[in-house]
Amino acid sequence: MEAEVCLLFGIVKQCVLANDFHSYHQFETPYRTLLYFSPIACLLLSTCGFVALITANISRESHSMEDGFVCCSARHSLDLVVFLHQIAHHSTVEANMMVSNVEFNTFHKIDRELYAVLVMSLWRDPVEAMQIMALWLWLERVGFRNVVKKILSLPTILVNELADEAAACLSCITNDQFVYSSENNDIPLMHTLMEKEISLKFVHDNRLIAAQGISRIINEVCVRALTDIMQLAVERNAAQSLIDSQKLMAPSFQQPLYYPVGVPQQMVLQPRTQETEVPPEARTMFVTFSKGYPVIEREVHEFFTRGYGDCIETLNMQEVQPTEQSLFAKIVFRSAAIIDAILNGVAKAKFTINGKHVWARKFVPKRP
Secondary structure, eight states, X not given: OHHHHHHHHHHHHHHHHTTOHHHHHHSOTTGGGSOOSSHHHHHHHHHHHHHHHHXXXXXXXXXXXXXXXXXXXXXXXXXXHHHHHHHXXXXXXXXXXXXXXXXXXXHTHHHHHHHHIIIIISOOOHHHHHHHHHHHHHHHHTTOTTHHHHHHTSOHHHHHXXXXXXXXXXXXXXXXXXXXXXXXXXXXXHHHHXXXXXOHHHHHHTHHHHHHHHHHHIIIIIHHHHHHHHHHHHHHHHHHHHHXXXXXXXXXXXXXXXXXXXXXXXXXXXXXXXXOSOOGGGGEEEEEEOTTSOOOHHHHHXXXXXXXXXXXXXXXXXXXXXXXXXXXXXXXXXXXXXXXXXXXXXXXXXXXXXXEEEEEEEOOOOOX
């Protein structure tokens, strides 16, 4: 343990004193979540290392350090986390002021890329997306490794699903009376991604610490690193809203007031009426699977046809390598009523296919 702490301290000290932002950022979390490029960070790291060494000698338990946190994997010492968090607060602000905006954005490059996916590609609300980013960064700081990096590597459709689950976590944090499931799979994609136990109950039980950490990250990281992207998204959304409103105000094709002499009325060009056929997007359901419990296309097809007959128009599993597992599928049903029957009034339904958990919800296409 002592050798690991000394090695970590040496690496970070060299990067900090040399202002080697690029090499520093190459380290995976938790190293990238340490304080930003200041000799003050060295002093803080020494303090954290000293506490970790003493605790290790006493408890003989493993620890990990993230940005002023000492996370006790066996005892989950949240009190110690809060204590060191408070010690680090003022030093972090001063350290951030010593870094230029270009250097700061370079350090948070992957965070900016993921935020851009949320607000530019997925058209999510810029303010809520910033809160989601802060939640993911907070999870990194309390021991869930490489959250941003993992999410950024996923297909956009899964990023959107994870953002929905993150929004549910934020509701847990802000609502004292939040009602959550007794099971640990109420946020199945996050549970799969984190490779550690996490649930809405975990978030709700630690909501006070989470709220403090997320608020701090928003103020000290997100506002500075993401505001320019947020501004672009707000301007783009405003322009799109103007276009949409102009389309609604555009005159529609009216029924002619007279007909040419000698031409039967039924032969005159009639105005187009709204399509009665329901578009595929409105008949599509999104299905996710648990990592480590692979579900194949035939199992999905048989499950729904056995219960609802010949109801599937197309079924598209996630394209993966032969040795990899599909984590989601999109199913287009012949009728939108089938989706209503499957979900039975809930936003997300859970099923078991051959002993493997599957979650289904109505597909929400991203805006063009």
